[in-house]
Amino acid sequence: MASPLKQFEISTLVPIEVGGVDISFTNSSLFMTLTVLIGGGVIALGASRGAMVPGRLQAISELIYEFIAGLIRETIGPEGRRYFPIIFSLFMFILVGNMLGMIPYAFTFTSHIIVTFVLAAVVFIGVTILGFARHGFHFFSFFVPPGAPVWMWPLLIPIEVISYLSRPISLSVRLFANMLAGHTMLKVIAGFVASLSVFGVLPLALVVALTGLELLIAFLQAYVFTILTCLYIKDALDLH
Amino acid sequence: MTEPDRPDSLDALNERLRDARARRTAGERDKKRKTPLGDFGPAVRVAVDLVAGIAVGVFIGWLLDRWLGTAPWLFLVFFLLGAAGGITNVMRTALQIESKAKEARLENRDSDGKNGTP
Numbered sequence: 001m002a003s004p005l006k007q008f009e010i011s012t013l014v015p016i017e018v019g020g021v022d023i024s025f026t027n028s029s030l031f032m033t034l035t036v037l038i039g040g041g042v043i044a045l046g047a048s049r050g051a052m053v054p055g056r057l058q059a060i061s062e063l064i065y066e067f068i069a070g071l072i073r074e075t076i077g078p079e080g081r082r083y084f085p086i087i088f089s090l091f092m093f094i095l096v097g098n099m100l101g102m103i104p105y106a107f108t109f110t111s112h113i114i115v116t117f118v119l120a121a122v123v124f125i126g127v128t129i130l131g132f133a134r135h136g137f138h139f140f141s142f143f144v145p146p147g148a149p150v151w152m153w154p155l156l157i158p159i160e161v162i163s164y165l166s167r168p169i170s171l172s173v174r175l176f177a178n179m180l181a182g183h184t185m186l187k188v189i190a191g192f193v194a195s196l197s198v199f200g201v202l203p204l205a206l207v208v209a210l211t212g213l214e215l216l217i218a219f220l221q222a223y224v225f226t227i228l229t230c231l232y233i234k235d236a237l238d239l240h
Numbered sequence: 241m242t243e244p245d246r247p248d249s250l251d252a253l254n255e256r257l258r259d260a261r262a263r264r265t266a267g268e269r270d271k272k273r274k275t276p277l278g279d280f281g282p283a284v285r286v287a288v289d290l291v292a293g294i295a296v297g298v299f300i301g302w303l304l305d306r307w308l309g310t311a312p313w314l315f316l317v318f319f320l321l322g323a324a325g326g327i328t329n330v331m332r333t334a335l336q337i338e339s340k341a342k343e344a345r346l347e348n349r350d351s352d353g354k355n356g357t358p
Contacts (some may be wrong), residue, residue, distance in 0.1 A: 162296050162325035169293035224285060
């Protein structure tokens with residue numbers, strides 16, 4: 001039986017090295033490229049016709065657009081429209097990446113912490129810059145809990161700062177851990193199918209059910225990542 | 241359809257767009273769409289939030305200790321601060337879920353009242 005962790009191995013497809021830095025085109029890069037092409041393609045094709053009665057692709061793009069637009073309206077408010085492009089792109093990238101990973105033999109790049117951490121870092125740094133651009137040094141008042149007595153500040157401010165710094169960690173670890181655990185579990189249980197011969201029907205049924213669950217999680221994690229990005233943007237805009 | 245060389249048609253369109261947007265925001269607030277999957281989203285967030293706070297605290301403490309040579313004291317202090325930060329995270333999420341649930345309850349009661357059920 002192949003190791004259940006083998007699916008996460010990075011393999012180099014086209015070796016490239018620039019100035020001693022390995023920037024080879026790997027299977028991970030391949031699936032990220034595919035994600036951008038498929039995600040962008042669906043939206044571009046869906047938006048190109050603009051028919052009154054939408055076709056399949058148009059219905060999909062309209063559904064996703066409405067979903068994200070509604071999410072932004074609810075969490076950030078009308079002011080959030082300005083941030084639609086970045087939020088939408090993040091959602092599409094994670095969602096399509098997760099879904100591509102559900103195809104057998106595909107590589108799930110969201111199961112690598114470095115990928116999800118970079119995504120989370122983009123959000124974190126972007127939101128921090130947004131906060132400073134909006135409020136200048138007044139942004140630091142974000143770390144002072146409202147209504148707390150001054151003598152508590154030396155204790156509360158470090159806690160708030162740590163809580164703020166933990167955002168990119170929890171954002172990236174949540175996505176990565178869910179994808180890693182789910183795909184490993186699928187592989188482990190699928191391994192029993194062959195080794196149990198006739199009784200392999202039982203793990204097979206379990207794998208079918210778990211695949212459904214994993215599809216839900218693939219969507220849910222993209223959704224959670226997006227809604228948290230919205231909440232962080234709202235925090236930076238409003239400061240509490 | 242529209243004549244391309246009439247500049248005020250664009251203004252009119254702008255106005256109509258603004259109206260439509262305002263209407264839409266108001267309409268959304270009225271019926272308050274139910275978010276898909278309800279509370280399942282926030283629920284999966286909580287556990288990682290706690291661990292992330294501790295991880296950041298431990299990391300900062302370890303770095304400061306290595307830099308200032310005060311091991312293991314700052315590590316211990318920041319471990320506790322990190323745990324507090326993690327719990328702060330969890331509490332925020334919980335309060336958020338709670339307020340959302342309260343809103344939903346109020347809304348249900350309102351709609352019940354309108355339907356005339358005692």
